[in-house]
């Protein structure tokens with residue numbers, strides 16, 4: 156990636172931060188971008204990124220105008236944090252009147268005002284399993300969101316986080332680092348929303364750390380409708396302590412290449428993770444959903460249900476891995492994935508994997524790839540429903556289980572509409 | 584209304600219909616009987632436009648238009664309805680939602696105003712009452728987990744809502760209990776009018792006691808080998824299909 160090589164880590168910070176950034180950049184230069192020899196990147200090649208030059212940031216991100224319609228999302232009338240081309244926009248955000256106990260700060264601001272408390276996060280040594288992108292993010296992340304919910308605080312309205320890819324005239328990249336921490340018994344709902352106008356090309360590299368203290372509950376919904384010119388790379392590391400719960404929903408519709416590596420560490424006893432996700436792709440879109448769950452605490456639960464739909468020449472990847480560590484006795488993990496191919500040139504690779512090193516564990520997985528049932532299509536058509544509509548109905552029905560749990564209902568309905576509108580081009 | 588001439592059709596490379604001719608005029612009810620494997624369902628599928636059913640010879644016109652050129656949904660909008668011998672289950676698609684989508688798609692194709700949800704519910708409630716349909720079935724996914732008889736009733740219920748001009752009932756009576764059989768027959772009789780026609784495929788004389796046909800045809804080995812009035816069904820019941828074969832070998836070749 157030429158842009159990365161040319162990029163300078165955001166400077167002018169405290170010495171420890173600049174050091175950490177330089178170190179990360181050197182490590183990245185040595186390591187390079189992930190390639191398909193790496194297990195978790197087997198089916199997702201980043202070759203195209205090497206051929207395209209992305210400016211390391213959008214200089215005018217702070218002043219780009221963004222239509223309010225683009226930001227709006229049904230069911231999200233409360234607090235809102237908006238990033239445009241990777242830059243926090245206070246003018247577009249709604250962060251006044253936050254409930255007591257919920258604090259929210261853009262990383263850029265925190266680094267300027269009081270960077271010391273962030274030292275543990277930004278100068279921490281890289282983990283072994285960090286890939287080139289994460290290193291690059293360490294070196295270059297200039298903004299992000301720091302969200303904290305105090306012990307016992309239950310935020311009533313969802314926090315709407317919008318990432319806008321706005322046309323910048325030429326291709327731009329950005330790197331964001333988020334930190335979300337819920338105190339003991341706290342609860343929060345986050346709606347992560349990716350939108351964009353069809354633009355000059357965007358590369359977004361997002362790295363998030365999520366910590367749920369004992370008995371905390373996070374409900375997280377991703378509505379991804381980035382522009383078709385966007386390469387969206389996300390990695391999220393979640394740690395759940397005793398009895399903590401994470402409910403994750405994802406509807407992935409946009410992007411040229413959209414990947415999310417969701418790592419969930421069920422560290423505490425009885426921690427629970429549930430995920431429901433779907434991608435619906437057409438054209439030459441590529442989506443990669445990696446859900447990597449580690450059961451470490453006793454009696455931990457994980458339950459994932461994913462649906463993939465690909466038409467035209469689209470390519471989908473689903474990788475669900477359940478790792479049960481020694482000592483995580485009594486754990487119960489499940490990963491179920493069904494996929495639908497709408498054209499002979501579409502492809503979906505699904506790999507569920509179980510690794511179990513504990514006793515009295517229940518772990519299950521299942522994965523299928525199929526096509527729309529011709530008999531069902533004919534039945535619908537024989538009742539007067541045109542082929543396109545019939546396909547849409549069936550795709551919607553196929554994905555419905557992944558949307559059912561989305562809260563509030565107005566957001567769920569909106570997601571259902573988005574999904575119906577997305578339907579891939581039909582082929583004979 | 585419907586005119587089939589010298590129809591030849593293949594399924595999976597095998598010729599099933601071998602020169603079938605049949606004409607049904609407006610307002611007529613035609614019963615089609617015949618041994619298992621004769622091609623009765625094949626005829627229904629060819630008329631409804633099922634992919635994979637290849638017509639190799641012959642013509643079918645519906646209201647003077649070439650039916651074989653139309654997509655299945657266009658045939659439906661033109662007023663053709665097939666009650667399937669084996670209705671499929673459609674998990675995840677709500678029965679009421681489906682039926683409204685179907686009705687409105689047909690109305691739209693015909694240039695008629697679409698029904699809003701109030702108007703549609705009113706219509707559905709009326710039909711539920713008339714057909715003795717179990718309302719619960721409407722809130723479930725289409726045919727999913729329905730009993731055999733419930734599936735058949737659902738087919739006839741759809742017919743009552745969609746009000747086709749030509750309805751083909753493929754063994755809709757099989758698997759129905761006696762009360763359901765009567766209700767289905769009443770549903771058909773209620774729709775009978777000078778503008779509508781029916782092709783009723785059945786193995787049993789009993790249905791024809793309730794839906795008295797204008798004509799009865801025997802379909803054997805891909806052709807109509809015998810036609811008559813309602814009394815033909817009674818003869819068949821008494822003598823079996825061998826009797827037709829023995830009696831009319833020459834016609835069977837025609």
Ligand SMILES: Nc1ncnc2c1ncn2[C@@H]1O[C@H](COP(=O)(O)OP(=O)(O)OP(=O)(O)O)[C@@H](O)[C@H]1O
Nearest residue numbers: 594595597599617618619620621622623624625626
């Ligand atoms: N998809 C198919 N592939 C192969 N053979 C088929 C297919 N569909 C129908 N056939 C064959 O075509 C012949 C006619 O079948 P059809 O279903 O039309 O019979 P039918 O008259 O409706 O019989 P029944 O009274 O048992 O319902 C049968 O021999 C059947 O096996």
Ligand SMILES: [Mg+2]
Nearest residue numbers: 623624625668
């Ligand atoms: Mg049959």
